[in-house]
Amino acid sequence: MYKYDQYDQQMVDTRVAEFRDQVRRRLSGELTEEQFRPLRLQNGLYLQLHAYMLRVAVPYGTLNSEQMRMLGDIADKYDRGYGHFTTRQNIQYNWIKLEDTPDILADLSTVEMHAIQTSGNCIRNISSDQFAGAAADEVIDPRPYAELLRQWSSFHPEFLTLPRKFKIAVIASETDRAAMKLHDIGIKMVRNDAGEIGAQFYAGGGMGRTPMIAPMIREFVPLDQLITYAEACLRVYNRYGRRDNKYKARIKILVHELGKEEYTRQVEEEFAHLLTQGIEPPLAELERIGAYFQDPPFEIGLADDLDLSDPDFRLWVERNCHAHKAPGYISATVSLKPVGGIPGDASADQIRLMADLGKEYSFDEMRVTHAQNIVFPHVRKADLYALWRKLDAADLGTANIDTVGDIIACPGLDYCSLANARSIPVAQKISERFAAQEKQDALGEMKLKISGCINACGHHHAGHIGILGVDRKGVENYQLLLGGSEAADTSLGQITGPGFDENGIVDAVEKVADVYLREKQGEERFLDTYRRLGMAPFKEALYG
Amino acid sequence: MVEVQFRFREDEAVNDPAVTVDAFAEQTNATAVRIEPGDDARALLPHLDRIALVEVNFPAWTDGRGYSSARVLREAGYAGEIRAVGDVVIDMLSHLKRCGFDAFAPAHPLDPEDAQAAFDRWDNVYQATGDGRKPIWALRHGV
Incomplete structure (x- = not known):
């Protein structure tokens, strides 16, 4: 998975310093709550009914065991021993003190994590397929494109005060596991007739009080124009999205009111102009990012069969596991929906256990799903039973993915x-x-x-x-x-x-x-x- | 008139009265124009050669249309002053500058130390915005 270089780390550290300064100005009274509100929101900090809530970004839902462990430690240190995984593949904590938040962000930055733009009227955490890089049915791993977009959208100076929040999903298979068409922009990575990879753009989807399914606005954007096209989509929205009524401010209303054709025409016009502006990172940058998403060293020649003689295990395999592209491997979903539980909640101990198991059984990689569960993407079938036993002992073995219990x-x-x-x-x-x-x-x-x-x-x-x-x-x-x-x-x-x-x-x-x-x-x-x-x-x- | 608190230009400040975007095309002797959030900055493109000052008004700092207005003008080659006026707050400064603003006249003067810290905040940037700064991807690949 992606690793920060000195620049990425510096950006996150700078944000921590900026937020610490904003909190200082709030606590000293220099900023009123009204002035502070949009600032804290861009750092994922909400004021809820009983306390502050902090939402931490898990970019495209991917995290390693060190990061997962930190999420458990934060739950213990700053919250009440729980974390809540969200439909944007993030995690949030419900009992946070304002004065602790700069320290929490500093702790997160030590494991390459942050809460940047997890709220507010800006481009939010980019979501993706929880089986990216593992699924047998994907065209390509969508996450390098999501990471390219993450960097572009982080602190994008033109798009930090949009009419309303803006959510992007990137997928790369026919089976949509990320609700792509219900996003402000949905991107599906596709291969064209010439065998080249490109991005298919959908715009104007969303849920909320006026649900809309995004229409396709571009069949194929070449990889060396991806950022430029996204910037064109955003600029048209920033300039013309409604600001008179916050309930009509999402891009879906703009696309609906203009009509798909007119919105697309405006985007194409802006796109043609922006292509002359040199804002596109070179393809070498995508290659650099892509190198972090190479397959882990899968063993060759593993047997593909599973001993399903334990009926409880068999049920869990049927319900919770997903076909993997490498022979002898499988992807397993940990349900955070035990009977009578709070959907998406995990205790600090459970989070740390998942961190350990992810390291031991899944090449140090885990995913958060938009259905509020956790995935071990790359498990050797030979290890699956041992993994399940350990999960089950911690009340993490519920076999109910996509059933009525997986709410x-x-x-x-x-x-x-x-x-x-x-x-x-x-x-x-x-x-x-x-x-x-x-x-x-x-x-x-x-x-x-x-x-x-x-x-x-x-x-x-x-x-x-x-x-x-x-x-x-x-x-x-x-x-x-x-x-x-x-x-x-x-x-x-x-x-x-x-x-x-x-x-x-x-x-x-x-x-x-x-x-x-x-x-x-x-x-x-x-x-x-x-x-x-x-x-x-x-x-x-x-x-x- | 509200005072310009920060200015990043060498030339003499222009303080001609700014007219509205609508009026500007008709008033052929006007040299300063004021863009409101709902105005289309592109309407000014035929007249760039006689503009010495563009004020972009932020009635509320959370309305971000002015950022796009500034970029539209810079991308079309406008090199004169672009001044942010109205509800200009500390936390906008570095982003405004990245979008092409080079003068700042906040309705309520800002703490100079906090403002300087905000201007100096970001050693590096992820995007190319035409402000001349090399984005991180350019530093990574030497382009």
């Missing part, structure tokens, strides 16, 4: 000052309701996502089953959505009808599941059955 949930009203309703207790109750293994087996792939307000941090629009918490006359109320998907077949869920109370929503999910089990044909997933039948039978069961 994405935002922090909700338990922590977040924007939320209208709690998300965590609903996730806990649903996972308990469906805890029985036979139930999960029967339901198969069923992605359930919960947001505690319309900002949609819990991706409810993109859940096969989505739940949106709202406030109805002072009472928490939960709307149900069906039919969303964040995968290559991206779609937005539709609301079933009137909402439910906290217990009612759990019953409602069960009724929906029952309709599926009754109507399913052959190997259909829930989503397939819903798409075949439409809303009617589900509505009938819910409200009939």
Whole structure:
């Protein structure tokens, strides 16, 4: 994986010094809270209901064991012994003291980590496929391009006060595991007919209160024009994105209001101009970065079989493991969704254990997934059973990836000052309701996502089953959505009808599941059955 | 008129009254123009040879359109003064300078020491923005 050179380290160290100075000016009263707010946000520091929350960037979700260990140590030293992995492949801490934050950032910088632009109206942490560099189905490892974009977007002087936040994802396979089309810019690395690698650009996707699927605006951007094209996309947005209403300020509204053709025309015009400005790093820079993402030294000639005689292990392999490109290897996902747990949470001890296991079993590399789980990308199949035993002993062996128990949930009203309703207790109750293994087996792939307000941090629009918490006359109320998907077949869920109370929503999910089990044909997933039948039978069961 | 607190130019400061972008095309004797966030800086490109001062107004520092306005002008070859006016705060200074601003007239004067620290903050930069600084990728590859 990528290693900082002297320049990268200096940039992060400079940022720590800058932020320390900003905190000093805040604590001395030189800056009001109103003035300080945008500054702290660009360093990932939010003021939540009970305390400050600090969000630490995990660029494209990749981290090594030293970094993972530091995340555990920070949870112990500055928080309450927990960290919360997020849908942007980051980690956040919910009980932070303002005066500690410069020291936390300094600790992070010792392991090449930071909280730069994890919040605020700027280009956020760039996300990617959690199986990048390991998946059997990828065209190329997307992470070197994500790293090139990370450096370009870090402290980009023109784009630090955009109309609104800006999220970019980079993938490189047909199977979309990063919700690429639900980003402000989605980039898919592709190979053209001439065999060359380039970037396919999608713009104007997003969730929030107005969910939109990004249209493709450019089929192929050559690698030596990638940054220039991204800069053109951003400049058009910075100049013309709406600033009169923060709910209409995301690029999706601009693309929607202008129309894809007109937005694309403006980008192409800006792009043609910017090509004359010499802003593109040389291809040698991509090669330099790419060298850090070479395959680890996979052993040759390993056997591809697995002893699946232990039924619990077999289930975990079926649910949590993914095909690897190298014979004898496999990618394993650690579920942070135990029954009744808080989705995405891990204790400091669990984080440190994963750090050790990642070093021992996965070439010192781990990934955070947008579904709030952790991946060991490169595990020898011969070691998989030993790894699983150690995970299972630490309550990290839950076999439920992409099932109804693998719930994405935002922090909700338990922590977040924007939320209208709690998300965590609903996730806990649903996972308990469906805890029985036979139930999960029967339901198969069923992605359930919960947001505690319309900002949609819990991706409810993109859940096969989505739940949106709202406030109805002072009472928490939960709307149900069906039919969303964040995968290559991206779609937005539709609301079933009137909402439910906290217990009612759990019953409602069960009724929906029952309709599926009754109507399913052959190997259909829930989503397939819903798409075949439409809303009617589900509505009938819910409200009939 | 608000005083220019920082200026990075050798030439004599121009203090002609600035007119709006709309008015500038008509007022053929005007030499100073003021860009508001919603203005299109490209409207000035036909008139660059008679502009000696461009003021870019920031009614709120969190509205970043002025950064693009400055770059549009510099990329078109404008070499005169670009002055940031309005809600100009310490934490913008180095970024404004990178986008082509070379004079700063904050509505509320800034602490000189903090401002100097902000201007000097970044020894290196990741992007090429036309301000003459070599980005890190150029240093890495000797280009």
